Amino acid sequence: MNDARPIILKLGGSAITDKAEEAKPRTDIINRLAEEIKRADLDNLIVVHGGGSFGHPTAAKYGIKDGYKEDPTQKFGFAETHHMMTVLNGLVMDALIWHEIPAVSIAPSNCFVTENCKVKFFDETVMKNMAKLIFTPVLYGDVVFDEKLGFTVLSGDQLVAYLALKYKAQKIVIGTDTDGLFDCDPKTNPEAKPFKKLNLKELKELQPKLGKAQGTDVTGGMAGKIAELIPVVEAGIHVTITGATKGLSIYRALTDQSVLGTEIEKA
Numbered sequence: 165m166n167d168a169r170p171i172i173l174k175l176g177g178s179a180i181t182d183k184a185e186e187a188k189p190r191t192d193i194i195n196r197l198a199e200e201i202k203r204a205d206l207d208n209l210i211v212v213h214g215g216g217s218f219g220h221p222t223a224a225k226y227g228i229k230d231g232y233k234e235d236p237t238q239k240f241g242f243a244e245t246h247h248m249m250t251v252l253n254g255l256v257m258d259a260l261i262w263h264e265i266p267a268v269s270i271a272p273s274n275c276f277v278t279e280n281c282k283v284k285f286f287d288e289t290v291m292k293n294m295a296k297l298i299f300t301p302v303l304y305g306d307v308v309f310d311e312k313l314g315f316t317v318l319s320g321d322q323l324v325a326y327l328a329l330k331y332k333a334q335k336i337v338i339g340t341d342t343d344g345l346f347d348c349d350p351k352t353n354p355e356a357k358p359f360k361k362l363n364l365k366e367l368k369e370l371q372p373k374l375g376k377a378q379g380t381d382v383t384g385g386m387a388g389k390i391a392e393l394i395p396v397v398e399a400g401i402h403v404t405i406t407g408a409t410k411g412l413s414i415y416r417a418l419t420d421q422s423v424l425g426t427e428i429e430k431a
């Protein structure tokens with residue numbers, strides 16, 4: 165990587181797609197996010213996006229997360245899920261390129277291999293060369309080959325945590341479809357209370373209480389996200405979770421300004 169420790173931005177699948185309908189992008193939001201990324205003008209940014217209604221329904225239909233069960237239709241499911249993710253990634257890339265960001269996508273299925281769903285191998289050659297020349301790598305939740313299971317799903321959240329720990333990220337910004345973490349689902353409960361700040365201990369206590377995502381989500385929704393973040397927060401990396409669907413929260417979070425959302429720190 166270049167000398168600067170990276171800032172990692174996760175664009176949640178629930179923000180960039182409509183999870184109520186299969187393969188429905190929210191192109192207006194994707195475009196606004198690209199505008200905010202351009203405006204933040206960071207040369208050490210890594211973008212990772214989720215699967216939303218592109219990756220999850222196909223992955224669920226063929227049981228990709230739990231591995232290859234000798235069912236040949238699953239092989240097509242693996243290929244189709246990857247393809248769906250490249251379609252969503254293409255829309256994200258369209259917006260970034262339109263805003264003149266030197267973004268290049270890296271398909272995790274081509275450079276990550278897991279073992280029992282955890283990253284075992286990552287070929288970082290391309291990533292390192294991109295960092296040297298200050299490109300903006302764009303990764304996404306994807307299907308990957310797994311040394312024990314044959315294949316599985318590698319979530320964008322696991323990628324964020326892996327890259328943050330590997331490259332000692334300055335900070336992580338997570339854009340979701342809610343303004344941070346709440347004590348219950350704000351989309352179904354108007355009484356839901358937001359958490360403005362959480363430390364590691366509070367995050368660990370909260371994790372088992374968090375609900376599953378709405379719509380199909382093969383990688384565990386908010387509870388899965390927090391499980392991935394715990395080692396990152398333990399390593400002292402600051403995490404901001406904020407809304408990506410409106411306002412300028414992503415721009416503000418990327419440029420160290422206060423946002424409506426949840427700030428997570430070790431102590």
Ligand code: IP8
Binds near residue numbers: 319
């Ligand atoms: O939305 C999952 O990525 P996530 C991607 O970050 C697939 O959990 C292929 C379902």
